[in-house]
Amino acid sequence: MQKRNALGFILCATLFICCGCSSEINKSSTTSKINTVDKTETILVNKEKNTIKERYYVPKGYERISVEENSFGEFLRNSKLEKYGEKVKYYNGKTKNKENVYDSVFDVDIGDRDLHQCADAVMLLRAEYLYQNERYDEISFEFVNGFKAEYSKWRMGYRINVGENSCSYYKGAQPDNSYSTFRNYMDLVFAYSSTLSLEKELKSVDINDMQIGDVFIKGGSPGHCVIVVDMAQNKSTGEKVFMLAQSYMPAQQTQLLINPNDKNLSPWYSLDFGDTLNTPEWTFTKDQLKRF
Structure with missing residues (x-):
């Protein structure tokens, strides 16, 4: 599924600028035949x-x-x-x-916003692996407009200004490599990336x-x-x-x-x-x- 088209990208950009079945199985035993x-x-x-x-x-x-x-x-x-x-x-x-x-x-943890969909789950698994292994420079994903969002810059305090036709980095925070900072970066990736960008x-x-x-x-x-x-x-x-x-x-x-x-x-x-x-x-x- 694709949750974001070009119009959605512009709308999300405006928002960003403003605010920055499991089948029933017998549960009585430790090992069950499925x-x-x-x-x-x-x-x-x-x-x-x-x-x-x-x-x-x-x-x-x-x-x-x-x-x-x-x-x-x-x-x-x-x-x-x-x-x-x-x-x-x-x-x-x-x-x-x-x-x-x-x-x-x-x-x-998928948060309380409608962000963690199909491509986002895949990107998060990949990013979590790289983050846990301290391979920070390899954590990067493209937005649907082609902009490359790099975690190596994000953790150094750079943030991304998302415009209608282009994106750019600006220094907006102190350097921080905490897990919460990493997840904030991933939330931004979720908002502006998709199956379209990931496939490419x-x-x-x-x-x-x-x-x-x-x-x-x-x-x-x-x-x-x-x-x-x-x-x-x-x-x-x-x-x-x-x-x-x-x-x-x-x-x-x-x-x-x-x-x-x-x-x-x-x-x-x-x-x-x-x-x-x-x-x-x-x-x-x-x-x-x-x-x-």
């Missing part, structure tokens, strides 16, 4: 664990692909999740009661070269994107499976998607999905896979 891989094996979820890696087991015959220490893939695989069975919350506190969309909810920034990759952290994205109005948060591979056949996460519209918490195409495999997706990837709320083509 789907059947074959007649003898099941994929299990450990409801007491709070990361993707610890909560979700891989299908029979698979093992998680190796990732480098301190890599984006390791970061995503170890993303914190809320208590199993929790439902997604919108920015206004209301609950997303739509069924057959997600199986877990990411533990993420990312690089296309072949579907067979998929990695954790890659993004299926369709820029536009509407547009949408989802991010690959874990992968596993069959030890005998080499076949790969992956997990996806998204936010949506209106702004809501990031969620781990179910697989609507294969209940026996869900929440994993097979890489051999053909020409189109059907997710609960959007359909992508295999050539829409991109990478930071």
